[in-house]
Every structure is written in C-alpha cells, then in structure tokens.
Amino acid sequence: MNTESLWKDLLKEVDITLPVKQDKIRDNIVKSVYQTAEKIAAETVTLTTEKGIDRERKIDDVLTSRLWGFPIMFGLLLIVFWITIAGANYPSAFLAEKLFWIESRLTEIFIELNAPTWVHGFLVQGVYRVMSWVISVMLPPMAIFFPLFTLLEDAGYLPRVAFNLDRFFKKAGAHGKQALTMSMGFGCNAAGVIACRIIESPRERLIAVLTNVFVPCNGRFPTLIGLSAVFIGGSAALFVKSALATVAVACLVVFGVAVTLIVSRFLSSTLAKGVPSSFTLELPPFRKPQIGQVIVRSMLDRTLFVLTRAVIVAAPAGGIIWIMANISVGGTSALSFCAAWLDPFARHLGLDGFILMAFILGLPANEIVFPILIMGYLQGTALMELESLEALRHLLVDQHGWTWLTALCTMLFSLCHWPCGTTLLTIRREQHSWFWMFMAAVIPTAAGVVLCAIVTYFVRSLGLV
Numbered sequence: 030m031n032t033e034s035l036w037k038d039l040l041k042e043v044d045i046t047l048p049v050k051q052d053k054i055r056d057n058i059v060k061s062v063y064q065t066a067e068k069i070a071a072e073t074v075t076l077t078t079e080k081g082i083d084r085e086r087k088i089d090d091v092l093t094s095r096l097w098g099f100p101i102m103f104g105l106l107l108i109v110f111w112i113t114i115a116g117a118n119y120p121s122a123f124l125a126e127k128l129f130w131i132e133s134r135l136t137e138i139f140i141e142l143n144a145p146t147w148v149h150g151f152l153v154q155g156v157y158r159v160m161s162w163v164i165s166v167m168l169p170p171m172a173i174f175f176p177l178f179t180l181l182e183d184a185g186y187l188p189r190v191a192f193n194l195d196r197f198f199k200k201a202g203a204h205g206k207q208a209l210t211m212s213m214g215f216g217c218n219a220a221g222v223i224a225c226r227i228i229e230s231p232r233e234r235l236i237a238v239l240t241n242v243f244v245p246c247n248g249r250f251p252t253l254i255g256l257s258a259v260f261i262g263g264s265a266a267l268f269v270k271s272a273l274a275t276v277a278v279a280c281l282v283v284f285g286v287a288v289t290l291i292v293s294r295f296l297s298s299t300l301a302k303g304v305p306s307s308f309t310l311e312l313p314p315f316r317k318p319q320i321g322q323v324i325v326r327s328m329l330d331r332t333l334f335v336l337t338r339a340v341i342v343a344a345p346a347g348g349i350i351w352i353m354a355n356i357s358v359g360g361t362s363a364l365s366f367c368a369a370w371l372d373p374f375a376r377h378l379g380l381d382g383f384i385l386m387a388f389i390l391g392l393p394a395n396e397i398v399f400p401i402l403i404m405g406y407l408q409g410t411a412l413m414e415l416e417s418l419e420a421l422r423h424l425l426v427d428q429h430g431w432t433w434l435t436a437l438c439t440m441l442f443s444l445c446h447w448p449c450g451t452t453l454l455t456i457r458r459e460q461h462s463w464f465w466m467f468m469a470a471v472i473p474t475a476a477g478v479v480l481c482a483i484v485t486y487f488v489r490s491l492g493l494v
Contacts (some may be wrong), residue, residue: 069262074176085315089189093312098193105186106282107178111275113247115255117169124168128161139350150355154411159347159397160340162412165388166396168336170247174216175327187212192312201290202297203240204233211237211289214244215282218452219274221246235465236296238456242448242473243289245282248395252443253278255399259422260436285444292476300468342450345394349411350401355412364390364405378478379485381429388442393450398443433494438481445477 091097132153139149181187187209195205206228220239228234228439245253259276353363361369364386372382383405391398400412403421406429407413425431447470448456457466488494 032052041287045246046467050270088315089312092186093192098189102193103279103283105181105344107275109174110279110282111395112177113170113174114250114278114443116173120169120172121165124165125161128165132157132161147355151351152411155346155351156344158412159343159350159394162400163340163394163396164336165341167248167394168332169218171332171336174247175220175332176324178212178216179323179327180248180318180320183316183323185313185315188312189458192269197290197461198293201293203236203290203293204228204230207233207237207240207293210241211286214241214246216247218242218244218246218448219455220456222452225459232301235460236293236301238460239301239465239469239472240289240292242452242469243285243292243445243476245278245285245444246395246449248449249443250278251396252399253281253440255418255421256436258418259425260433281440281444288445288476292472296472317434342393342454343397346390346397346450350397351392351411354404362408365408370406372375377485378481379434379436379488380442380481384428384435384439384442388481391449392447395449432494434485434488438485439483442477442481445473445480447471447474 047369092101097185135153135157136149139153190212191205191208193457194208198205199205207225209227210221210224212221218241221244222238225234225237225241228237254274258276261273261277329447350364353367356363358366365383366385368382370382371385375382375385378385381403387398387402387405392403397412400414403413403424404413425435447453453466453470456469457463
C-alpha cells in the first residue's frame with residue numbers, strides 16, 4: 030500500500046460533518062489514524078500474544094466504559110482511602126508517643142539548665158511540639174498513600190483514570206493530564222503542583238496548579254475524618270464509624286473534583302483564557318508493579334521530600350502559635366482576642382472565630398488546624414488533642430454549640446481555602462511568580478467563603494438549624 034492510497038483511505042474514514050468544531054476534527058483524525066494503523070497491522074503482522082492483547086482490551090472496555098469506569102474509580106478511591114485512614118492510626122499513635130517522650134526529656138534538660146520558662150515554652154511546647162505533630166500526623170498517611178498511588182501508576186491504571194476524566198477537563202478548558210496531577214494532590218498538594226510539570230502548555234499547567242488545592246491532601250484528612258466520625262458516625266460501632274467516615278471523605282473528594290472542574294472552567298475563560306491544547310493518550314499495557322522500586326521511589330522522591338518542606342515551614346509557625354496563646358491583651362490571650370474579632374464574619378460562614386483563627390494559624394500545615402482549635406476552645410497554652418471522639422463531641426457540641434451545619438461548613442472550608450505554606454512556596458518556585466502564589470491563595474479562599482455563605486444562608490432561611 031503506497032503513501033498516496035493510504036492517505037486517501039484515511040481521509041475517507043474521517044467522519045466530518047459541517048458545521049464542526051476544531052476539536053471534533055482533531056479527534057476524528059486521530060481516531061482514523063489509529064484505525065488505519067490497526068487495519069494495516071492486521072493485514073501485515075501476525076501477533077503471537079493475541080490472547081493477552083484481547084484480554085487487556087476486554088479489561089479496558091470495562092475500566093474505561095461510561096457505565097463501569099466511574100464506579101470502579103470511586104470504589105478504588107474508597108479502598109485507597111480506607112487503607113490509608115485505617116492503616117495510619119497505629120503508626121501515627123506510635124510516632125506521637127515516641128516524639129512526645131522526647132519532648133518530656135527535653136523538658137527535663139531545660140529544667141536542669143534552669144532555663145527561663147518562656148524559652149522552654151517557645152522552643153519545646155511551641156517549635157518542637159508543632160514539628161512533632163506534623164511528623165506524627167503527616168508521615169504515616171503519606172507513607173501509605175504514596176506507595177499505593179505509585180503502585181496504581183506503575184500497574185498502568187492511572188492513564189485509564191486520565192482517559193475517563195479527559196472529556197470533563199477538556200470541557201472545562203483544561204488539559205486531560207490534569208486528572209493525574211489532581212490525583213497526586215490527594216497525597217500532598219505540593220507534590221501535585223510539582224506533578225503539573227507533565228503538562229506542556231503553560232496556560233493549562235497554570236490552571237492545574239491553581240486548582241490542585243481543591244482535592245484534600247492527607248493534612249486535611251484528620252479534620253474531615255474526625256468531624257465525619259463525630260457528626261455522621263454517631264454512636265455506631267468502631268468499624269461502622271470508620272466506614273461511614275471513609276464514605277463521607279470520599280464524597281467530599283468527589284465534590285472537590287467537581288469544584289476543580291468548575292473553577293478550571295472559570296479560569297480558562299478569565300485569568301487563563303485560551304484554547305485547550307490536544308494530546309493523544311495511548312493506554313499503556315498493564316504490567317506487574319516493581320514493588321521494591323515503588324516503595325523506594327515513593328518514599329524518597331515524594332514522602333520525605335514533602336515532609337522535609339512541611340517541617341521547615343511548621344517550625345517557626347509553632348513559635349508564633351505559642352506566642353499568641355501565651356501573650357495577653359487586656360487579660361485575654363492574643364489568640365482569643367483575634368478569634369473574638371473574627372467571630373462576626375465567621376458566623377456568616379457557619380463557623381465561629383476560633384474555627385477561622387485555627388485555619389489562619391494552620392497556614393504552615395493543615396495537620397495542626399484541629400489541635401489549634403482545641404487549644405483555643407480549652408484556653409490552653411500549647412497544642413493539645415483529646416483522648417476520644419466522645420470527648421471531642423462533648424467539647425464541640427455541648428460546650429461550644431456546634432450543629433451539623435457548623436461541621437458541614439468547617440469541612441467545606443477545609444476543602445476550599447488557601448493552600449498550606451509548603452504548597453504556596455512550591456507554587457512560587459514552579460511558576461516563578463509571587464502574583465500567582467498570591468492568586469493560588471485567593472481563588473480557593475474566595476470559593477470557600479462564597480460556598481459556606483450560600484450553604485449557611487439557605488439552611489438558616491429554611492429553619493433547618
């Protein structure tokens with residue numbers, strides 16, 4: 030078959046009816062190229078592994094179908110989250126025990142040195158305790174999630190996820206590869222921002238960077254899981270409560286994906302206006318993951334890298350939090366004073382001043398938002414946590430009047446607010462711009478404020494609380 034006849038056959042098979050959009054022409058041409066290539070290959074090449082190829086095609090027909098593709102994606106999401114949530118509890122508790130044992134030894138050293146109380150408080154109860162909290166809460170989930178994510182990547186499933194979500198991102202004016210960078214953000218938004226390098230178009234890379242924060246990272250899981258267990262699980266058994274919390278978090282993730290698409294569409298028609306670029310996604314063959322390489326790569330390239338940045342950012346924040354909890358303004362701690370000042374505005378969002386102040390002080394690391402909130406409610410002088418979910422329920426509901434609306438708005442604001450300090454610094458480095466780092470904080474915060482205000486207005490106007 031010569032070149033001229035090949036092109037004639039190809040053009041005959043391109044299904045184009047006028048009027049037609051440019052992306053439709055492009056898709057039809059690419060489809061016809063592959064169909065023609067398959068036809069030539071079938072006529073000239075004898076495949077010795079035809080059964081294996083047919084098996085993979087049948088699997089792909091299920092994984093990428095409009096009927097089963099998304100339920101399978103959601104099911105895998107539930108499994109990964111459940112393994113991450115359930116599996117991180119014990120190592121987190123173990124790490125916290127050992128790190129706080131070290132804190133006790135440091136306290137003994139400061140006492141033996143007759144160090145001033147404020148020096149011990151600032152360095153040990155402030156800087157060291159926050160770093161310990163970030164490590165114990167952040168390390169185990171990342172050490173579980175990133176290897177699981179990399180295993181799915183190495184096995185060849187993630188390109189199928191990108192294939193399923195491609196048309197949604199294309200309609201939003203974004204790039205299909207954003208599905209992969211968004212998935213990376215589940216482990217850490219900073220890692221998701223770095224992963225945006227795989228998007229060739231600067232405009233679409235920018236959209237992916239600015240919207241990556243709308244998928245919850247593992248730093249926000251403790252807040253989402255804790256509130257889900259308290260307000261959704263109720264008095265159910267531990268296993269049922271864990272399952273309900275997992276489903277609730279998964280639903281919030283799906284909602285976050287929807288917000289990502291909406292905001293991407295908004296950005297593609299305003300700040301990042303342009304025509305979506307095209308890319309041809311070839312589904313790689315399924316393969317057996319290299320487990321040893323996956324563990325090493327995910328731990329060194331992702332987990333430890335992100336954790337190191339988080340600790341560097343969280344260390345000075347620990348000192349600032351301790352200062353605000355221990356310096357008084359008119360007999361009231363600076364933390365309580367600022368919370369009271371923010372309270373009127375926070376009430377319009379279904380929150381209160383202490384909740385909003387906890388998010389502000391949690392800028393360095395989302396892991397410390399809830400400990401800051403508990404410290405503020407209990408008028409403590411250092412970060413603290415409660416021993417049980419029942420104690421948390423008593424503090425929130427009985428002592429501070431939380432309702433299901435308060436919990437819902439807190440979870441929504443946790444999903445839609447400024448990125449952590451590590452992610453913001455990563456955006457600054459990747460985009461080489463202070464402006465886009467600032468916009469990366471403003472855009473999700475504006476979305477969270479509007480969303481919480483709308484939900485609060487409608488719920489209260491209907492008299493549901």
